[in-house]
Amino acid sequence: MAGARVLGMPWTQARRRQLLASRVDTTVAVVQLMRRLHKAPRVLVSASAVGFYGASPNASMEPLDETAPPRPGEFQSDLCAAIEHEARRAEALGVRVVRMRFGVVLGRGGGAYPMQALSARLGLGAVLGHGRQRAPWIHLADAVGLVRFAMAHQTLQGPVNAVAPEAVTQASFARALAAAFGRRVWLRRPGLPLRALLGALSTLLLDGQNAVPSTARVRDTVLCTRG
Template sequence: MPTVLITGATGFIGRQLLAELRAEGRPVIALSRNARRAHALLGPGVRVVENLDAIASETRIDAVIHLAGARVLGQPWTAARRRELMLSRTGTTARLLALMQRLQQLPRVLVSASAVGFYGASPEASFEPRDEASPPRPGEFQSDLCAAIEQEAQRAEALGVRVVRMRFGVVLGTGDGAYPMLARAARFGLGAVLGDGRQAAPWLHVDDAVGLVRFAMDRNDIQGAFNAVAPDGATQARFVHALAASFGRRARLRVPAAPMRLPMGEMASLLFDGQNAVPRAALAAGYQFRHPKLDAALMDLAVRAAKA
């Protein structure tokens, strides 16, 4: 069966995607900075490379899934951190393009991870729907970062590779990402509305994150930007109350925005501003969401967390 190359295979989405592909017998090559750790996480049957130069030019790679990149939320966005965030994504994309150019047969598709931060964090973006045709906001770091990621990925189109730019919202799953920390707070009654809570909180169940990547990978008629968000858009207040309810609790706390914006700087926009992204392209293409509704998705995750 055709080989799939995955960057970020040891990450949250990458691990679940890889597990599904391996269950179907698909050969997978995983790019990782630490091959020993990757083998321990991914198990036998997965070829792990630390450098793309290790892939021979005669290797037949059908699809490239580019999920790698340093975490955006966490360390302050100093000038050095911004360069690291940029290079962790665009640098790997450039190396993937170099690999494609020396392969004897081009991959059929590149699915490259971006984010809804592409649309910036203006008040308008939190209320007015943002579909795949909506513009970025130059001068805002999260928008500039996503735009640079996508521009680098689009270079593969000149080689004749179909490119899908997947703009993820917050992906929710029990294995990693934002959900475990948020769920822990909710279980102890510490869920909090951030600011006024009216900011949009685009979300996606991890099952649909993997589902959309595979949908984009397998459908030859799909290309361009794709908002990887659930159709049931939510404000941050609605999200935190629904999360608390999934554990039979209430969210009573509130974190004011003003005291947080100064120490966090522009990174505070990730928490106190939002983008009302809508999955227009996915719905138009006929993707069937496995978890389209927020309350049901959170209940599913609460059950999974209880069983873990």
């Protein structure tokens, strides 16, 4: 797991090159190291994201399991596809490759949660756009549990949607988070100004993927890792 932060700065051409290089070059280096070893490792768990499926503004989108294709030409899809392409080169070395496609990882230590929690605590949680876009997520403990599961179970390989069993809507998520702090969501941020301000980066906020973890064993693990 490596790479420059996706959220934050607009996706200018320079920023896109940085996002690609920080992830793809790291994956290339890992596979090259494997080639130099006298004995290659048994498994490579690669970190990708549900952005592999692109972004859809359609609120009634069909569920996307691990067999769904990417969307060439959309940056977040191309980014994830490039990472996975390089990771799969390890298969030629006899290495079992598991390609984790993570939703938004939520945990107190960093990532997306602290800023979202601060906004909710201050009563500044908001519905973004129409709010019906799907927001696939996973708790940090479950994400770590899935990585450990992938390392330990030799029958698991290929893509894995590392997300909670149901992708809630952005509005539902915002309201649930606000309620956890005894607050209500009363702000709405229209989509058009956000798209004008953030450009392609706005797809992470205003569009979504109805990603589902169809791999049966992984689905069971998502439900019980924190048990």
